Amino acid sequence: MADITLSAGVRQNLLSLQKTADLMASTQNRLATGKKVNSALDNPTNFFTSASLQTRASDLSSLLDSMSNGVKTLEAADNGLTSITKNLESMQSTLRQARQDKSFKTTSYNVDLGASPAGTETLSFSGGSVGATAVDIDLxxxxxxxxxxxxxxxxxxxxxxxxxxxxxxxxxxxxxxxxxxxxxxxxxxxxxxxxxxxxxxxxxxxxxxxxxxxxxxxxxxxxxxxxxxxxxxxxxxxxxxxxxxxxxxxxxxxxxxxxxxxxxxxxxxxxxxxxxxxxxxxxxxKSVDLLVDEINGNAGLTDKIRASNDNGKLRIENQSTQELTITGASAGAIVDGGSGTATIGGNGVRSDLATQFNLLRDQLDKLSDDSSFNGVNLLRGDNLKINFNETGTSTLNIQSKDGETINSANLGLMSIEAADLDSDANIDSLLSTVSDALNTIRSQSSSFGSNLSMVENRQDFSKSMKNTLQTGADNLVLADTNEEGANMLALQTRQQLSSVALSLASQADQAVLRLF
Incomplete structure (x- = not known):
């Protein structure tokens, strides 16, 4: 090949055709990859800048996955708080029902001390809300x-x-x-x-x-x-x-x-x-009216027993869920001041409501335990840390107030006995405790809601930033396919013209053959 001698015209047209072929190959590569910068050799500055932007966009994509998990964890906690709120409202309703119920047991007694009272006859009350220590009333x-x-x-x-x-x-x-x-x-x-x-x-x-x-x-x-x-x-x-x-x-x-x-x-x-x-x-x-006044006026029996005159009979109402024992009353419903005893049953409705209250209290704890997502339970005091940038300098720590478990014990809701519903005043105190628990839950819901809003806002921001980074990276390396297509058409035309020129140059070299 080295011994072949080409004329200047042929050599010039051949060089032009080779350049056109190189440009066509480069343009075809851009059309095939969609990029005008495929390696650092094409444009070092654009290549490495684009790679850096793509890397940050990839980091944000990973952070978005973490944020998405955080949102679901907060949603799981919110589901638990919503159910706990309904549970507390049911407990509140149970206590209000007990407060309104007045189906206390009563018994009416004839007062008969005989023709010659000894002066030592008494009527004693024990059990029920009175307790083990009897309260005596002189007859x-x-x-x-x-x-x-x-x-x-x-x-x-x-x-x-x-x-x-x-x-x-x-x-x-x-x-x-x-x-x-x-x-x-x-x-x-x-x-x-x-x-x-x-x-x-x-x-x-x-x-x-x-x-x-x-x-x-x-x-x-x-x-x-x-x-x-x-x-x-x-x-x-x-x-x-x-x-x-x-x-x-x-x-x-x-x-x-x-x-x-x-x-x-x-x-x-x-x-x-x-x-x-x-x-x-x-x-x-003593007359029935005087006994009624003394029983109702006795501080040891107030809100525990209520007496009234039932057409000349002494009517005793047991204001308790427990059985009341009366000493000094015979089995025939006669108050005689003797050693006999009689009983008055307790309020069964309030007793059943106490059991229902305890079941609802236990269910509250189960709701709290089951409000987890991906192993994180904010209602059990777990700490949820969410990173908002790739350097870890922007974070949000989410946790319940003071890191405490949201359960019945920390809300001040203790298991109750039937006797706890004997007194209306005690029921009012329990209602106040449940109301305070509801306020605590609502406050915690508001706090988690604010955290969720911040995470979702940051999630939207990160998505926008990721899109901005990817767009900026693509602008540095992506090719304009319309432009490259036009270039390819122009190069094809140039290639054809170069071929024709090369042919013409070869014909000029062949003119010497006409002399022979």
């Missing part, structure tokens, strides 16, 4: 009595000269308490004064201080007792003055003890009143 009331004759007309003019110097003094004690001194004196012809423990005198009008009747003396005593808050009521019974305590007495103790009787009345009308160390006097059964 009888004792009366202190002034006894004596000549009570019809007491004469306070002891000197018989209209000096009105007569006095009547004695001491009284309620239920064995501290004695109080009572002093009655004449002020003028139609006025008596009564003092208690030497205090201010209370004046009471009478018809004549020289002939004071038992009824008038009763009025004087009641006025003085009322003015000085002495818990005694005076009354007359067959010419006798009866002093009765306004409160229940202790068994075996006179309601009112009368002592130290002293009088300076006109001799012929001396009252002959006597009290000595205090006599028990008469004992009688």
């Amino acid at each position: 009888t009331e004792a009366q202190g009595v002034f006894t004596g004759a000549g009570f019809a007309a007491l004469d306070f003019d002891s000197a018989a000269d209209n000096s009105y110097a007569g006095t009547l003094d004695f001491d009284v004690a309620v239920d064995g308490g501290t004695a109080q001194s009572i002093s009655i004196t004449a002020v003028d012809a139609d006025t008596l004064a009564i003092t208690v423990d030497g205090g201010a005198a209370t004046n009471v009008d009478v018809a004549d201080v020289e002939a004071v009747t038992s009824t008038e003396l009763e009025s004087v005593l009641n006025a003085g007792f009322a003015a000085n808050n002495v818990d005694i009521t005076a009354s007359t019974d067959g010419g006798e003055l009866v002093l009765t305590s306004n409160t229940a007495s202790d068994a075996g103790t006179a309601a009112v003890a009368v002592t130290n009787v002293a009088e300076t009345l006109a001799g012929a009308s001396d009252s002959g009143l006597a009290g000595g160390a205090g006599s028990l006097g008469t004992v009688s059964a």
